[in-house]
Amino acid sequence: QKEVEQNSGPLSVPEGAIASLNCTYSDRGSQSFFWYRQYSGKSPELIMSIYSNGDKEDGRFTAQLNKASQYVSLLIRDSQPSDSATYLCAFYSGTYKYIFGTGTRLKVLA
Amino acid sequence: KAGVTQTPRYLIKTRGQQVTLSCSPISGHRSVSWYQQTPGQGLQFLFEYFSETQRNKGNFPGRFSGRQFSNSRSEMNVSTLELGDSALYLCASSLRQGMNTEAFFGQGTRLTVV
Numbered sequence: 289q290k291e292v293e294q295n296s297g298p299l300s301v302p303e304g305a306i307a308s309l310n311c312t313y314s315d316r317g318s319q320s321f322f323w324y325r326q327y328s329g330k331s332p333e334l335i336m337s338i339y340s341n342g343d344k345e346d347g348r349f350t351a352q353l354n355k356a357s358q359y360v361s362l363l364i365r366d367s368q369p370s371d372s373a374t375y376l377c378a379f380y381s382g383t384y385k386y387i388f389g390t391g392t393r394l395k396v397l398a
Numbered sequence: 399k400a401g402v403t404q405t406p407r408y409l410i411k412t413r414g415q416q417v418t419l420s421c422s423p424i425s426g427h428r429s430v431s432w433y434q435q436t437p438g439q440g441l442q443f444l445f446e447y448f449s450e451t452q453r454n455k456g457n458f459p460g461r462f463s464g465r466q467f468s469n470s471r472s473e474m475n476v477s478t479l480e481l482g483d484s485a486l487y488l489c490a491s492s493l494r495q496g497m498n499t500e501a502f503f504g505q506g507t508r509l510t511v512v
Contacts, residue, residue: 319497322500330506337498380496380498384429385443385456386501
C-alpha cells in the first residue's frame with residue numbers, strides 16, 4: 289500500500305466551478321498535512337498546510353482534514369484556467385521527511 | 399525575503415561522470431531536504447540535513463551523498479552517473495525539524511545524463 293494515494297486524473301472542471309481534490313494516507317500517526325501546486329516544468333509551490341481536524345480556508349482554497357478516516361482534501365472555489373496544474377498531497381512522516389503523493393492533474397476548462 | 403536557491407538550474411552530464419548540486423535555504427531555515435522527481439516515481443526522498451547532520455536518508459544507492467555547511471547551505475553529489483539518474487532534483491527548506499513545519503522548494507536542478 290502506498291503511503292499517500294491520490295487519483296492521478298486528469299480532473300477536468302469548467303471555469304468557475306469547484307474543484308475537489310482528494311488524498312488518503314496510511315500513517316495514522318501523521319499530524320501535519322500539506323498541499324502543493326506544481327505547474328508543468330516548475331517546482332512544487334506550497335499552497336496550504338493543515339494540522340487539525342476540520343476545515344482551513346485561505347482565499348479560494350479550503351483544506352479539509354479527517355484524521356479518523358485518514359483523509360485530506362483540497363477544494364478550489366471559482367476555479368480559473370490558471371489553476372490548471374498538478375496538485376501534490378504530502379504529510380510529515382515524523383522521521384525527518386515529507387511523504388508525497390504522485391499528484392492529481394487538474395484541468396480547468398475556459 | 400529570498401527563497402530557496404538551487405544551482406545550477408540545468409545540467410547535462412555523461413554516464414560515469416559525477417555532479418554536485420547546491421542549495422541555499424531561506425535565511426534562518428536550518429533544515430534542508432533533497433528530493434528526486436521523475437515522471438514515473440513522483441517525488442522521492444533522498445536525505446535531510448539539520449545543523450550539518452544527516453537525520454534521514456532515503457532508499458538510494460551510495461552514489462548519492464550530501465552534506466550541509468554551518469551556514470545551512472547544502473550540496474548533494476551523485477557519482478558514477480547512470481542514465482536513470484536523469485531527473486529534477488529539488489531542495490526543500492524548513493525553519494526547523496518536526497511536526498507542523500512547512501517546507502518550501504527551490505526551482506530545482508534538471509539533470510540530464512546522456
